[in-house]
Amino acid sequence: MITASTIGSQEKLKLAVDRITGLPTLPQVITEITRLMQNPRTSAEEVGKALIMDQALASKVLKLVNSAFYGFPGRINTITHAIVILGFNTVKNIILTASIFETLGGKGGGQKEFDIEKFWLHSIGTGVLAREISKKLNFKFFEECFLGGLLHDLGKIILYKFMPEEMDKVLQVQKEENCLFFLAEKKALDVTHDQIGGWLTSKWNLPEDLRNAVLYHHMPMLSGKYAMMVSIVHIADILCRALCIGSGGDSTIPVVDEKAWEKLKFSRQLIDKIYSDIDLELEKAAVFFQIM
């Protein structure tokens, strides 16, 4: 049901994002590759050919597939070879990951008050944790969970890079009240990063599971059939803050959603298992800073 207040918040979001200028698009080859991969008769060669049209992106993808983070044995020299060994789906997720860093990575432009290096550590850390949680739960979409974690705070980087005035206001409130970034946004703008990020995932035509992870990472139970993946991202965000990996612009921690905790059958034992492998996984994730 659409209530008066939800219309209000949609309008506020629209007003805010309409002021954005110079927003980048994802590399053009992404559209082409998504189209190709939807067709079951597409060959690995065709995808490889499409990707090398964007040399910068292709070299990032190859760097990732050969990194310790993905841990595939032997050297992979071409995209075609990568698809044959790893399969379409894994390669598609890696291409998407590389294109996110290509489009939004780097330190350029933005508010000095917001520590962008810590922001990327928080995003990568949440991705790595989401991937670990899903592996421990035998939830097979672990590469999707990684992407969901990596992108969950997408709206914050949009604020940082393309909405400097709004970001200023949020940072000021956050500093004064030492509250969650989310609450500072609510107070300063009445528009929050999950809404802004969700809006961008639609604009960029990102997959529906990712859109849900971005839009509902603070309220995972609203994500319907994606609730499993979104709950994983929600808890990964919290564990990432618990482990003090980077920062998403505040230094406190939101309370975990009890329904999400139940859904994942979370427990002390499970946390211990996740933590036991996490340092090694984080070390391997250093590769992402090399492709920014």
Next chain:
Amino acid sequence: MKRISVNEITEGMVLAKPVVGSGGNILLGEGTELRTTLISRLRNWGVPFVVIQSQEGEITEEKITASLDTKRQEVERVFEQVKNHPLMAIIYEATKEHFGKAS
């Protein structure tokens, strides 16, 4: 320093930690500069990854896994407002123990 897969090694990188064989013997010492012949030897040995020295300005594992003392203090600060919540208390205890163990 940073841990990289053998596939990521490029010529001229320098080992920050020795490469140790399955019997505990040192195959290549700390400070070894990796030349083409050594890189292919590492591959033949089946070594999965090596720890190399990092170049200036790079984000490395030290930054990702910041020093434990700082982390212990940060954990207290981060949980200050929420550790009375029953589920958050579980996460808090697990995290504290994790940092305790890692020392």
